[in-house]
Amino acid sequence: MKLKLALFAVMMFGLTVLTGCEPLTVLDPKGPMAERLASDIMLTMLMMAGIVIAVFAMLLFMLVKYRASNQPADYEPPHIEGNPWVEGILVGIPIIIVAILSVVSVQSNYIVESAPTGYEDKEPLVVYASSSDWKWHFSYPEEGIETVNYLYVPTDRPLEFRLYSHGPITSFWIPQLGGQKYAMNAHVTTLHLAADVEGEYMGRNANFSGEGFAENKFDVTAMSQEEFDEWVDEVKDTADPLTEKKFEELLEPGHLGRMTFTGTHLEFSPAPEHHEKGDKYKDGHEDKKKHDNHSASKKESSEKEHMNHNE
Amino acid sequence: MEFFERFAIPHPSIAIYASMVAAGLTLIAVLAGLTYFKKWGYLWREWITTVDHKRIGIMYLISALLMLFRGGVDAIMMRAQLAVPDNKLLDSQHYNEIFTTHGVVMILFMAMPFIIFFMNFVIPLQIGARDVAFPRLNALSFWLFFMGAMLFNISFMVGGSPDAGWTSYFPLADTDSVGTNYYMIAIQIAGIGTLMTGINFMTTILKMRAPGMTLMKMPMFTWSAFIANVIIVFAFPVLTVALAFGTMDQLFGTQFFTLDNGGMAMLWANLFWVWGHPEVYILILPAFGIYSEIISTFSKRNLYGYKSMVASMVLISVLSFVVWAHHFFTMGQGAMANSIFSITTMAIAVPTGVKIFNWILTLWKGKIEFTTPMLYSILFIPLFTLGGVTGVMLAMSAADYQYHNTMFLVAHFHNVIIPGVVFAMLAGLTYYWPKMFGFMLNERIGKWTAWLLSIGFLLAFMPMYVTGLDGQARRMYTYSESTGFGPMNMVSFVGAAIMAIGFVLIVYNIYYSVRYASRDISADPWDARTLEWATHTPVPHYNFAITPEVASSEAYWDYKKKNHELYKGDYEKIHMPNNSGIPFVMSCIFFGWGFSLIFSLWIPAIITTIGIFVCMTLRSFEKDHGHYVSVKEIEDTESELRGA
Numbered sequence: 001m002k003l004k005l006a007l008f009a010v011m012m013f014g015l016t017v018l019t020g021c022e023p024l025t026v027l028d029p030k031g032p033m034a035e036r037l038a039s040d041i042m043l044t045m046l047m048m049a050g051i052v053i054a055v056f057a058m059l060l061f062m063l064v065k066y067r068a069s070n071q072p073a074d075y076e077p078p079h080i081e082g083n084p085w086v087e088g089i090l091v092g093i094p095i096i097i098v099a100i101l102s103v104v105s106v107q108s109n110y111i112v113e114s115a116p117t118g119y120e121d122k123e124p125l126v127v128y129a130s131s132s133d134w135k136w137h138f139s140y141p142e143e144g145i146e147t148v149n150y151l152y153v154p155t156d157r158p159l160e161f162r163l164y165s166h167g168p169i170t171s172f173w174i175p176q177l178g179g180q181k182y183a184m185n186a187h188v189t190t191l192h193l194a195a196d197v198e199g200e201y202m203g204r205n206a207n208f209s210g211e212g213f214a215e216n217k218f219d220v221t222a223m224s225q226e227e228f229d230e231w232v233d234e235v236k237d238t239a240d241p242l243t244e245k246k247f248e249e250l251l252e253p254g255h256l257g258r259m260t261f262t263g264t265h266l267e268f269s270p271a272p273e274h275h276e277k278g279d280k281y282k283d284g285h286e287d288k289k290k291h292d293n294h295s296a297s298k299k300e301s302s303e304k305e306h307m308n309h310n311e
Numbered sequence: 312m313e314f315f316e317r318f319a320i321p322h323p324s325i326a327i328y329a330s331m332v333a334a335g336l337t338l339i340a341v342l343a344g345l346t347y348f349k350k351w352g353y354l355w356r357e358w359i360t361t362v363d364h365k366r367i368g369i370m371y372l373i374s375a376l377l378m379l380f381r382g383g384v385d386a387i388m389m390r391a392q393l394a395v396p397d398n399k400l401l402d403s404q405h406y407n408e409i410f411t412t413h414g415v416v417m418i419l420f421m422a423m424p425f426i427i428f429f430m431n432f433v434i435p436l437q438i439g440a441r442d443v444a445f446p447r448l449n450a451l452s453f454w455l456f457f458m459g460a461m462l463f464n465i466s467f468m469v470g471g472s473p474d475a476g477w478t479s480y481f482p483l484a485d486t487d488s489v490g491t492n493y494y495m496i497a498i499q500i501a502g503i504g505t506l507m508t509g510i511n512f513m514t515t516i517l518k519m520r521a522p523g524m525t526l527m528k529m530p531m532f533t534w535s536a537f538i539a540n541v542i543i544v545f546a547f548p549v550l551t552v553a554l555a556f557g558t559m560d561q562l563f564g565t566q567f568f569t570l571d572n573g574g575m576a577m578l579w580a581n582l583f584w585v586w587g588h589p590e591v592y593i594l595i596l597p598a599f600g601i602y603s604e605i606i607s608t609f610s611k612r613n614l615y616g617y618k619s620m621v622a623s624m625v626l627i628s629v630l631s632f633v634v635w636a637h638h639f640f641t642m643g644q645g646a647m648a649n650s651i652f653s654i655t656t657m658a659i660a661v662p663t664g665v666k667i668f669n670w671i672l673t674l675w676k677g678k679i680e681f682t683t684p685m686l687y688s689i690l691f692i693p694l695f696t697l698g699g700v701t702g703v704m705l706a707m708s709a710a711d712y713q714y715h716n717t718m719f720l721v722a723h724f725h726n727v728i729i730p731g732v733v734f735a736m737l738a739g740l741t742y743y744w745p746k747m748f749g750f751m752l753n754e755r756i757g758k759w760t761a762w763l764l765s766i767g768f769l770l771a772f773m774p775m776y777v778t779g780l781d782g783q784a785r786r787m788y789t790y791s792e793s794t795g796f797g798p799m800n801m802v803s804f805v806g807a808a809i810m811a812i813g814f815v816l817i818v819y820n821i822y823y824s825v826r827y828a829s830r831d832i833s834a835d836p837w838d839a840r841t842l843e844w845a846t847h848t849p850v851p852h853y854n855f856a857i858t859p860e861v862a863s864s865e866a867y868w869d870y871k872k873k874n875h876e877l878y879k880g881d882y883e884k885i886h887m888p889n890n891s892g893i894p895f896v897m898s899c900i901f902f903g904w905g906f907s908l909i910f911s912l913w914i915p916a917i918i919t920t921i922g923i924f925v926c927m928t929l930r931s932f933e934k935d936h937g938h939y940v941s942v943k944e945i946e947d948t949e950s951e952l953r954g955a
Binding site: 022024025026027034036037038040041044045048051052055056058059062063066067068071075076077078079080081082086087090091094095097098101102104105106108109110111112113114163167168169171173175178179180181182184185186187189190191202204205206207208209210211212213214 | 403404407474475476480482483570575576577580610611612613615616617618619639641642643645646649650653654657658660661664665667668671672674675676677678679680681689692693696697700701703704706707708709710711712713715716717777780781782784785786787788789790795
């Protein structure tokens with residue numbers, strides 16, 4: 001592990017020198033998820049560099065040695081069908097490389113899809129991140145507050161984002177904390193992140209979503225748990241409550257600055273997560289689970305949901 | 312909507328008005344020129360009604376080159392917009408329309424017809440056939456493609472372009488503007504043409520090979536085209552269905568891809584990529600075939616590892632259908648699904664690597680001549696390898712969470728498509744030019760072009776890998792200075808400008824060579840190895856006076872070096888198909904049909920639908936058995952061509 005870290009540090013240093021002074025965002029991780037991805041990226045870069053150099057060297061050798069001007073005029077190239085040994089090596093080596101990368105890839109898949117390593121014993125902070133044209137709404141159900149276009153998170157605590165969209169498919173991305181994931185309508189996806197270091201990070205929608213896409217971003221501030229708690233208390237004391245009418249206004253297409261509210265929109269407009277199993281914020285329709293993935297009954301249940309809210 | 316309002320452009324700009332004027336003037340000039348030089352009859356008899364695969368091929372080529380410049384202008388505008396932070400050159404909407412049409416035009420209306428041009432022009436010659444299996448269907452395929460392309464191209468002048476990206480993900484694409492209608496219907500019309508091409512060439516290659524040419528003696532380009540056509544036949548129906556669903560959503564209020572009432576936006580994404588991923592192999596495999604021919608010709612050696620080349624292509628074609636979900640690793644499909652698709656995607660690197668090494672080993676013990684086509688092929692190997700290895704990086708599904716939707720991805724797919732497909736087209740174009748037109752393109756200008764395109768390419772796309780890792784998402788029409796993306800994007804713009812000079816040089820090369828190139832060249836100017844060079848230049852409309860008999864994949868080489876006899880027997884009368892105007896007329900009606908549907912003009916839509924069926928009915932009652940070319944005519948043509 002230490003060796004891996006040292007190697008990673010060396011590679012990071014190399015890349016930093018190569019690209020000027022500041023490290024590239026993705027390769028400047030501030031949390032365990034992003035770190036794993038950055039080390040995967042560096043590992044593949046290194047292995048791929050080996051392949052590229054091998055191909056370049058072979059090609060250069062052939063071109064220099066077998067160019068027509070380097071050979072007698074009467075030279076007749078031979079007919080060569082192939083050679084099992086040569087082909088065995090040229091197939092075998094790529095297979096070994098792909099096999100190694102497959103192992104790494106599968107491991108990483110399970111790592112990024114589960115709670116961050118090192119934080120397993122801590123209760124995650126659940127944040128519902130939903131997008132609308134062209135804003136991000138962050139609901140903190142436990143804290144009972146909601147923000148628009150900015151996100152405060154505590155460090156050293158797992159973060160569990162529940163993503164969905166009120167409009168087009170978007171992609172929730174905070175490159176320095178981890179990879180992105182789609183936020184879609186009628187379906188909630190879960191993204192696990194964590195921040196190790198306090199600081200300000202860039203977050204944005206990475207999936208094209210129309211006219212206001214370029215500005216569809218948000219600020220992320222990672223702070224200590226105490227500061228985070230203070231902030232929550234402050235919001236509860238000072239912010240206005242989020243009403244259904246206000247939320248409807250917020251959903252109108254356009255850009256907004258930062259906004260803060262007490263209460264969340266989940267209370268009157270719950271997240272579409274009847275697919276999710278074992279979810280503690282589900283809206284209470286147990287019978288819906290039976291009809292998962294069945295579009296007709298989904299329609300039915302969404303209508304039912306709607307009626308319930310009118311009650 | 313008011314009747315006329317829907318034809319207006321929702322987001323007009325000076326650039327759009329200027330191009331409307333330019334397009335109008337060009338059209339008037341062409342029509343006036345045709346009338347003045349009295350070429351209408353010639354155009355109708357020799358080109359519009361032709362069923363000759365060589366002429367249809369050349370028409371595909373002209374369309375593809377036109378579209379190359381249309382898509383290229385889009386590209387330059389995009390790079391110019393992004394060259395500096397907070398640029399005001401284009402507004403968001405205009406930028407969105409431009410990258411959408413750039414993607415669609417380049418893949419479907421530039422690369423596809425270019426590949427089909429090669430298939431049309433080369434395959435019947437390469438397998439020693441007189442024409443394709445269904446010549447009239449071939450004409451219909453071309454005209455449907457052409458009308459689809461034209462319909463798509465008028466979108467920015469009439470009603471507004473699609474603006475939801477070339478992937479057109481719903482529900483983003485589900486808008487009131489007609490852009491998405493254009494997308495759905497224009498691609499549908501062109502796609503029907505492509506599907507028929509696939510069937511036509513599969514049949515041609517299976518049934519019309521010269522005597523002695525077993526499957527494992529087919530030249531490599533024919534093999535690659537065969538596999539590509541099999542993929543077309545399997546993949547395009549998916550696109551047809553997806554577009555039909557999308558059209559119905561747009562026009563008739565069905566809700567396949569909507570947000571409510573059971574619509575599933577991801578269904579579109581799945582259907583799109585079930586077609587879209589194999590599609591990239593439809594483009595790249597024939598390109599690989601072209602490289603195989605060229606590298607073998609100019610190394611003066613047979614292709615190394617013929618059997619492993621074929622096996623790798625078959626394997627790629629199978630794998631191409633089981634990797635589509637890598638386009639949405641970030642969809643939340645879970646670690647298991649991501650792992651499966653990650654492994655299948657990386658697996659493609661193995662057969663592709665086999666091909667790269669086979670080309671390098673073809674150079675081994677060869678006698679390498681650095682002609683323009685060869686230069687493109689040699690530049691292709693390192694550049695494509697770069698794109699290939701970044702593909703493996705993207706296939707790491709967890710790491711893809713960081714690459715997805717960023718400029719890193721944009722850099723990757725341009726890094727495979729430009730050296731892989733575009734360079735192959737330009738190499739093949741230069742290689743087959745003398746066979747088509749009887750003179751060679753200028754080598755000096757050609758080599759300048761190849762180098763400019765390569766350097767421009769590196770400058771344009773390498774910075775994108777860096778900005779992608781730095782967090783620049785794709786399709787952002789602008790960015791602030793604080794992001795630090797500015798300098799790299801400026802380098803990109805310079806690279807794009809150098810590439811533009813390269814493409815202009817191609818036009819200059821054609822102009823220069825038309826004027827100054829020697830017409831006194833042999834039918835085999837490159838000292839090539841396969842059958843297409845065994846016939847005369849210009850190629851008589853019946854291709855071969857006597858059907859050649861072959862015993863290897865390099866029949867013409869054996870004929871030249873080992874005195875294998877190609878032509879056994881005497882001249883006999885040749886059966887050839889008749890020209891027909893129906894494919895063109897029917898495609899024009901299709902154009903009207905598409906246009907009516909796009910704008911929901913129901914009465915013309917019904918009339919044109921009837922018109923299409925009338926054309927089909929007419930064809931089914933037609934008694935057309937083609938005609939015979941007499942022995943006398945063959946003798947005359949042959950002696951004239953031999954004398955020339």
